[in-house]
Amino acid sequence: MQEKTRQKCRRHTEIMAITTMKRKNTTKINAKFKNWALVFACIFAVSLILPFISGNGEVVLMAVAFGQFLSNGQLAGVLILIALVGVIVGSRLIVFSKRKGVLALVGTALGAIGVIAAFMTLFTIKEASDYVGYVGGNFLMRNLNVAWYVFFLASLGTLFFSLRVVKIDTAYILITALCVIWIIPILWIFVNSFRVDPGQYSPYFFPREWTIRNYLTLFSDTERFRFGRWFLNTLLVSTISMTISAIVILSTAYALSRSKSRRKPLIMMGLLIVGMFPGFMAMTAVYFLLQWIGLHQSLIALIAIYSGSSALQYLIVKGFFDTLPKSIEEAAYIDGATKLRVFIKIMIPLSKPIIIFTLLTTFIIPWGDFIFASFLLRGGDNANFTVAMGLFDMLDSTYVETWYTRFAAGAIIVAVPIAGLFIALQKYYTQGSAGAVKG
Numbered sequence: 001m002q003e004k005t006r007q008k009c010r011r012h013t014e015i016m017a018i019t020t021m022k023r024k025n026t027t028k029i030n031a032k033f034k035n036w037a038l039v040f041a042c043i044f045a046v047s048l049i050l051p052f053i054s055g056n057g058e059v060v061l062m063a064v065a066f067g068q069f070l071s072n073g074q075l076a077g078v079l080i081l082i083a084l085v086g087v088i089v090g091s092r093l094i095v096f097s098k099r100k101g102v103l104a105l106v107g108t109a110l111g112a113i114g115v116i117a118a119f120m121t122l123f124t125i126k127e128a129s130d131y132v133g134y135v136g137g138n139f140l141m142r143n144l145n146v147a148w149y150v151f152f153l154a155s156l157g158t159l160f161f162s163l164r165v166v167k168i169d170t171a172y173i174l175i176t177a178l179c180v181i182w183i184i185p186i187l188w189i190f191v192n193s194f195r196v197d198p199g200q201y202s203p204y205f206f207p208r209e210w211t212i213r214n215y216l217t218l219f220s221d222t223e224r225f226r227f228g229r230w231f232l233n234t235l236l237v238s239t240i241s242m243t244i245s246a247i248v249i250l251s252t253a254y255a256l257s258r259s260k261s262r263r264k265p266l267i268m269m270g271l272l273i274v275g276m277f278p279g280f281m282a283m284t285a286v287y288f289l290l291q292w293i294g295l296h297q298s299l300i301a302l303i304a305i306y307s308g309s310s311a312l313q314y315l316i317v318k319g320f321f322d323t324l325p326k327s328i329e330e331a332a333y334i335d336g337a338t339k340l341r342v343f344i345k346i347m348i349p350l351s352k353p354i355i356i357f358t359l360l361t362t363f364i365i366p367w368g369d370f371i372f373a374s375f376l377l378r379g380g381d382n383a384n385f386t387v388a389m390g391l392f393d394m395l396d397s398t399y400v401e402t403w404y405t406r407f408a409a410g411a412i413i414v415a416v417p418i419a420g421l422f423i424a425l426q427k428y429y430t431q432g433s434a435g436a437v438k439g
Contacts, residue, residue, distance in 0.1 A: 033164040034095050037111075040157035041091035045084065047154060050147035062147045069128045076128035079117045083151075086114025087158050094165050108162045111155075118155040119180070123205040193408035200404040214409040225403065227410055229383055230390040235417070237302050237386065238366040244303070245310035245362040250355065253317035254343055258326075275312035283375050290376070299384055301376050306366045313361070320354040321347070356425050364418060387414050 052062030069077030093107030125148075160173055188205070193214055195207040219228045256268060286305065290296040295304070324347065332342045348355065370388040377384055385393075387410070394400070394407040 033161040037091045037158055037161040037165060038095050040154050040161060041088050044087050044151060044154035044158060047147050047150040048084075050150065052147050062151070065129075065132075068132045069125075072128075072131060074124070074128035074131055076121050076125040079121045079124060083114045083117035083121070083155060086110040086112075086117060087155050088114075090114060090162065091158055094162050104166045108159070108166055108168070111159045111162045115155045115159045118152050122152075126204055189408045189411050192405055193412050195405050195408075198405060199401050214405045215413070218406045218409050218413070224399070225390055225394060225406075226383060226385075227387070227390060230385050230387045231413070233299060233384065234367060234387040237299055237306070238363050240303050241306035241366045242359055242363040244307040245313075246355070246358050248307065248310045249313050249317055249358050249362070250348075250351075251343075252311045253314040254321050254347060256314060257318045257321035258329075271312055271314065275309075280371055283372065287376060297377055297379065297381075297384065302366065302373060302386070305372055305376070306362075306369075310362065313358075317354050317358060320351065324350055360421060360425065363421065367414075367418065 048061075048063040048066060050062055051059050052065045066077055066080050070081060071077075087110075090107040090110030090113075093103045093110070096103070156173070156177075163169070163173065191206055192202065194210045194212065195202060195214075196209040196211045197207070218225075222228070256264060261267075287296060290301045290304075295301045328346055328350075329342050332346055337345070368388060369386075370392065373386045373389055374392070377386070377389065382390075382393075391407055391410050391414070394403040394410070400407075
């Protein structure tokens with residue numbers, strides 16, 4: 001009798017364990033949003049019978065255009081087909097899935113693929129429309145009717161409710177949409193830097209012919225625009241300003257963090273008030289002062305300006321120094337170390353994250369600044385120009401038709417050092433003072 005009872009208990013335990021494992025491997029379904037996913041998928045499909053293109057006195061149904069794109073081997077037709085299959089099939093899987101989380105996840109993945117395909121149609125439909133002889137216009141499809149926007153928005157709606165069904169945070173959609181908005185201008189500049197056709201206007205998003213000649217010409221054609229010289233000027237100014245500013249900021253922040261003077265609050269309040277006024281308010285006075293001492297229209301003037309007000313940026317670094325334990329410094333003082341030695345040998349190694357943050361911020365400001373550089377250097381020899389000033393001159397109406405693609409190449413080259421610095425130094429952001437103290 002006892003043996004039978006033990007066997008029943010074992011079987012019950014095994015069944016419970018198997019059930020628990022199955023529950024862990026399945027995704028709970030939120031049935032509240034199933035119908036909404038199906039509704040938006042239906043709207044997505046119905047948009048195919050709406051007017052697609054309205055131009056030149058001609059109205060073409062989206063389904064007709066889709067068929068012609070597909071029959072002529074145009075990429076736009078293939079993308080629309082992928083979008084239809086992804087959104088509609090994905091919504092069906094979600095609707096008919098009950099406890100099987102795999103179906104819901106597969107349906108959500110298909111919906112995401114459909115949304116991406118619907119979005120990519122935006123960049124390929126211009127060429128497809130020209131091929132079948134519909135309408136002219138630019139790659140942004142200003143002649144397209146409401147059907148396309150219903151098509152795309154309905155695909156987003158389907159994906160939104162699909163994520164809600166499988167209980168995935170829909171904030172990912174918003175983040176993804178924002179990333180796309182930010183990336184499109186960068187992608188536009190990037191692809192135009194490889195465009196063969198000159199001029200600032202192109203009817204297509206992606207160039208029909210690609211070349212690297214724009215990058216080569218940017219450095220070889222120095223008759224009017226000396227980009228290589230400007231790049232070195234900007235690098236020199238940014239590096240020297242970064243070094244001086246970092247030393248001043250770290251020293252000021254550490255001194256105010258460890259100071260016990262009664263005048264410390266008054267000094268901090270004064271720096272805070274001065275820092276609230278924008279720097280360009282003093283541009284005229286600074287210019288005449290530099291002109292009086294003979295430093296205007298020179299790179300030294302830029303370095304002096306970028307480094308002169310660096311002490312006003314002490315506040316964030318001071319907050320970091322406040323978190324470091326003072327017991328380490330006190331122990332070093334007992335061993336006979338001076339304040340300068342403690343600062344260099346102990347505090348600096350413990351402050352890598354904030355030092356790198358300071359270096360990056362003080363490098364970026366002179367690297368991308370246009371206002372001060374233009375105000376101080378304009379009217380002088382363009383050999384002293386910075387990259388920002390040179391790129392701006394390329395967009396002048398006299399040169400823009402010839403130099404726009406080269407301007408795009410220069411913009412990409414300018415972005416490389418900043419991106420490289422962030423990629424190389426990002427690992428230090430996660431390092432905290434606690435780990436450094438223990439080491």
